[in-house]
């Protein structure tokens with residue numbers, strides 16, 4: 102802390118404690134103070150001519166809007182609660198009038214580029230909405246208000262579209278800063294209810310990049326720890342390493358200020374600078390004199406170290422911080438620009454060229470269908486999922502096995518219920534219906550077929566349901582693959598979707614008819630050459646004598662059981678069978694039942710196998726041959742179907758334009774930085 106009353110307000114000297122917290126760059130001299138220019142502007146500083154070209158490049162990149170391409174630039178961002186004095190601080194630094202008020206005043210980000218130039222006459226202009234508007238110094242505040250109304254609307258609403266104010270003036274420090282809307286929680290008339298969230302989002306967008314320097318403007322009249330701007334900057338810069346605090350309105354609350362800035366309760370890493378801004382109609386010169394007098398004579402303020410008071414100290418600190426930030430960030434900026442440029446160039450190369458003739462369109466369409474065909478072969482036939490590793494809904498071969506297993510389970514679980522109570526009832530009825538003249542030990546074939554038909558009929562909905570479900574699934578995959586490959590051609594995408602739908606519907610219908618045929622064939626004939634049938638039947642028939650005995654046996658010493666345990670069936674109720682006095686009928690019914698059970702096992706396996714082969718065959722044909730029908734449909738009967746493909750999808754045109762524009766910006770940016778590469782290497786070498 103410097104001793105009180107020692108500075109001379111007439112001559113400007115720089116006492117800079119910033120060197121303690123920031124390493125001095127060997128190639129960067131400390132900014133000099135040019136006292137002779139004091140008459141023209143409140144801040145007088147010449148800029149290290151090694152850094153000036155680098156700042157010019159950064160400003161050029163900012164003008165090119167390279168930030169929109171994801172390249173972060175070192176930026177001094179001015180934040181503060183509403184009416185904390187942000188614009189007044191900038192005004193003091195720039196020596197020009199900016200809009201100041203007690204209510205919300207800054208409604209859009211205002212980029213202020215201060216450039217020291219030797220000419221007598223200052224040059225000022227505003228850049229916004231692609232315009233460059235020269236402004237006379239006395240009209241700056243009005244011009245900014247007009248431009249703000251144009252960008253953000255005439256009411257009190259805010260916008261994140263920035264305005265740029267360029268101030269070329271003798272004696273100003275070479276600085277580029279962004280002034281942001283002040284944080285307010287209470288919307289005033291005409292402002293949206295979410296004004297706080299809107300302002301917060303803009304501020305966070307600017308202060309989050311680690312390249313940003315946060316200039317936190319705090320009014321001496323408030324408790325710093327209650328400031329919303331402190332809360333926000335701490336969210337992105339916890340230890341305050343890139344935060345500098347400017348304390349304004351020191352004239353209003355001088356008492357205790359020295360303790361406030363010394364205690365540093367709010368963790369400001371780059372330190373504090375206390376200032377007194379212009380009040381009312383004062384001129385800048387008067388304001389600086391008043392400021393110097395205040396820090397010299399005020400009982401409370403004169404105790405504050407001179408190295409942290411005054412607008413000119415603030416200017417010097419900012420210049421120094423900015424120089425270090427640029428030197429540190431430039432190598433990364435150069436690398437990022439190159440990487441982004443390569444990325445965009447390769448993305449543009451991958452985009453389809455605009456189609457200008459039918460021959461082009463035909464070629465593009467063939468390429469799309471060929472690529473879709475290859476993808477479908479992989480997904481639905483070969484089981485290669487490298488193109489869609491995440492989306493397992495398209496992994497057709499794997500899902501087909503799951504679907505088939507589910508179908509098989511459903512078929513097996515679809516057995517008739519209350520089997521135990523009605524045991525042999527259906528068979529006895531079948532035998533009675535098929536009664537005719539014949540030898541008693543011959544089973545009528547018709548009785549077997551009638552029961553078989555009924556059983557097949559009962560499950561016939563299952564294979565059809567499975568077929569429908571399978572083709573629905575195939576349709577989904579085909580459409581999604583075709584659409585993905587035709588993404589870049591809007592009209593092709595729409596037509597190909599329709600053609601894919603029509604094709605799969607046709608195949609679905611054919612497949613359902615084939616499955617219906619399979620079911621009908623099963624109803625018509627009971628046949629198998631599998632030896633399993635006879636083995637199973639014989640095994641079951643071994644229980645016949647015991648079973649019939651339990652129902653109609655004549656051993657009166659033992660009570661007749663009401664149920665019998667049969668292997669393969671469990672406990673069977675038999676009371677209802679005792680009404681049949683004809684043992685031969687029971688024997689035939691038992692035989693019939695066992696034939697049916699043995700045959701039904703064969704039937705179910707055969708049905709699942711046939712369905713698997715049939716559907717696999719269908720998919721094989723689809724991915725190898727049928728898919729080509731899409732081409733025919735797209736060409737149309739008269740061959741004019743592709744004409745509409747010549748009209749491009751607006752989103753593709755927009756994307757191509759955006760990429761071209763980004764490439765242009767990045768190339769220009771690359772060219773700009775190429776001119777100062779030798780300096781970057783110099784600073785880079787130092788920083789390493």
Ligand SMILES: Nc1nc2c(ncn2[C@@H]2O[C@H](COP(=O)(O)OP(=O)(O)OP(=O)(O)O)[C@@H](O)[C@H]2O)c(=O)[nH]1
Pocket residue numbers: 181182183184185186187188189190200201202203204205206207281282283284349350351352353376377378379380381
């Ligand atoms: N006494 C005194 N008044 C000041 C000082 N700095 C700013 N003011 C006044 O405080 C009020 C708000 O100042 P602005 O610079 O408009 O504050 P701001 O933070 O830019 O305001 P918004 O952008 O609207 O949030 C104005 O009336 C200024 O004149 C100062 O150091 N001393």
